[in-house]
Amino acid sequence: MNTDNRREFLKKTTLSFLPFVLPAGAEGESKGAHHSFKNPTILLRSSWNDNNIGDIGHTPGTLRLLERYVPEAQIILWHAQPRPVTEALIAKNFPKVKIVQGAFFNQDESVTGDLKAAFEQADLYIHNSGMPMNYGLFNYEWDSTLSNLAPFYYCIENNIPFGLYGQSFDKFAPPSMSLYRDVLNRAAFIYCRDSDSVKFLKDNQFKTPILEFGPDGCFGIDVRDEEKGLAFLKQSGLEDGKFLVVVVRTNTPHLYASGKGDLMNPAPTPEQQQQDSLRLGKVKDLITQWVQTTGLKVLIAPEALKETKYAKTMLYDQLDADIKAKVVCRETFWSADEAMSVYARAHCMFGMEPHSLIMGLALGVPVVHARPLKHGRKGWMFRDIGVPEWLFEIDQDPSTAITGAVMAIHQNYPTAKAKAKKAMDFVKNRQKETMSVVKKLVLT
Template sequence: MTTRRDFIKLSALSSATAVLPAESLPGVADRPAVAPPRNPVILLRSSWNDANIGDQGHTPGTLRLLERYVPEAEILLWHQDPRPETEKVITRHFPKVKIVRGAFYDRDKPFEGELKEAFDRASLYIVNSGMVYNYGLFGYEWGTTMAGLTPFYYCLDRGIPFGLYGQSFDKFAHPAMPVFKDVLSRAAFIYCRDDESRAFLSEHAFRPGKLEFGPDGCFGIDVRDEEKGMAFLKKNGLEDQKFLTVVIRTNTPHLYDKSKGSPLNPAQPTPAQQEQDRQRLAKVRELITTWVRETGLKVLLAPEVSKEVAQAKTGVYDQLPADIQRQVVWRDTYWNADEAMSVYARAHSMFGIEPHSLIMGLALGVPVVHARPLAHGRKGWMFRDIGLGNWLFEIDQTPAEALSAELLTIHRDYPAAKARVNKAMAFVRQRQAATMQVVRQTVGLSAKKNQ
């Protein structure tokens, strides 16, 4: 992991140098005028899913960092698949960003149009946070794997630098390892959102230009929809810092893809997966019951994924004791990241089986407890890596009493919990600044302090 000393060195890469007036330089008056260099163009691939506010939240988070640290750059945002809800958030909060749509290839059709133009104009191509560069973790679809790597080969052919921002890496099953190593070792930078992923690449001799810990892009998110958020809070009697937000995740199919499914969203959950959900949601119900009876504060059942709206109702809310149910708000509709941010900003604390609502909470200064499923991969370690290891648990190995105890500890010494969040986020922002200096250097700009 990058140390504080490493960060200081990185921040000092561009020391202040005196610039002589042009007329004082030998021979300048005799030289023809030279056009100033064009502003860099950064092409960002992001927005993996409209039905998951974590997949949506990566985008405004990283866009905000680029806007803040590389204001000279023109930002192009590539949406390969339709993302109408994410685009509402982006056009509202980032009017200068141009959204580019389209697939990188389509059978025998020539590569042309706005996407090709975007690549050919790019000074840098960045793939935003996620875990898409794995093989054998969630499946063995070789075509999908190569489709993800093909744009990098195009960049190599055209001399376009590329980098990966806030990624997790878990598995490169045979015969993927040499292919991934060949391509990713030629990246200008790879920032891993958990140090386990960084160590994994390092141990297998991946040698990109820079390989370091770099926070998930969602940590940069600051967008809000105050009108919708405040209306929801008022309607449901949720007062500032007087409710716990709870986010669940189940082994159930996505609403938009019920037939095909995926390992984490099975179309037909097995009996073992169904039992796993029953046990996990029983812990959530016990945690909620303890919280309400011990603190007297309310609970919001909030969806990070659209499919979990219904699951939170049937698996949690409907099975709570009547006296507890009266203190619990079940959100019955899905939402976008900016409305969620406006609600999360008023939460006392957050508990989640999913990580990205919790990342949003941390970005807002809210204490969190994450109970991760190990099947979700290495990404859960990011909470430890920013200094919040005591708030990271394994949902299937941890009893409900331990999860409740940690939330009650936060409640009993809330100022200390808030201080922990602030310390963790100070480290996150330090790393964000360091990563963005590398982005600046990659596109030919000098280092720049935060504005």
């Protein structure tokens, strides 16, 4: 794709405000001048964590969308840190995708090796779904802020379009606002996975040419591990369509970082422990009423590695014996493909985390999300895709309302299934529209 073609495209679309920076007199030597538009390259930064199936799930979801809607493109996946679980999943399901690893900068060293070659080859750089574009929400670490923004500045200096796909934005503490606004205004697109993030950016005078709602990349996920999933269901005595999935999140330390606490709660306080007790009390009420009313089973499933321990000790072990007999608590972690094979057989799902529920919706399974507000704006995505009645606030809404929503799904199951399908039809339409922008950027 040559520089003249790219500039002409930008002039003819809403991207005309994008101020790519080229050194004086360098137009003829700019990156991309030697590339063929028939074989464009998209560089995707993704895969934030192997210990959370949501952080795993973003990657195959967005890769599937790119594969489906931009089949001409060569995809390079960038992992800033090794992600062996995700990499095995990608190798199995996306054998054509090349994976590169490495930090963008390391002390006195700038980008080098395979990562540098990937940027030199790229016709578009995409930062995949998540919420790292915040400062002061979870921490005040400039290193992490710069590690996310530095690749964008590299793209600006080298005339590489870049965009953000399925992001949430919650906080730009001083003095970060002007820095984020400077670089993100020069993006080709920002797709926010919730409309509140779109409003937040616009209210703070962000002027990115395309700044719209675009679903979390995880909505595109379709990978399965049927062998493992079916084996687990058989071993656990869970029948197709006859169990509720429950996913919790607690204010407890990561299992692999003893003493440091959870990312969102570096040192759980007595108040946070009390918060866990109240939250899990509501979940206990839900499980109890589900079992007593429907006679169906419950699977307590982990979205994060650490909950394989804490969901058992803080929820499962606290259930009454007669209820516990109908509940399965998974005590081993899993990858997103095995989880998908299990979720596909669920009757419905309840979760305090959103991404297992995203996977459920992608499979046509009705879901209820009771979010902790500290998780940020991302929970609003359920309202935005058309199921606001399935969204609650775990600390504010009463147990009766949350349980009532799950029971209503059971009582009116065909209606709930139709509602889940309608929500996913909306998601798929937006996926198609967002990917059309990606395709034009790399093929024009």
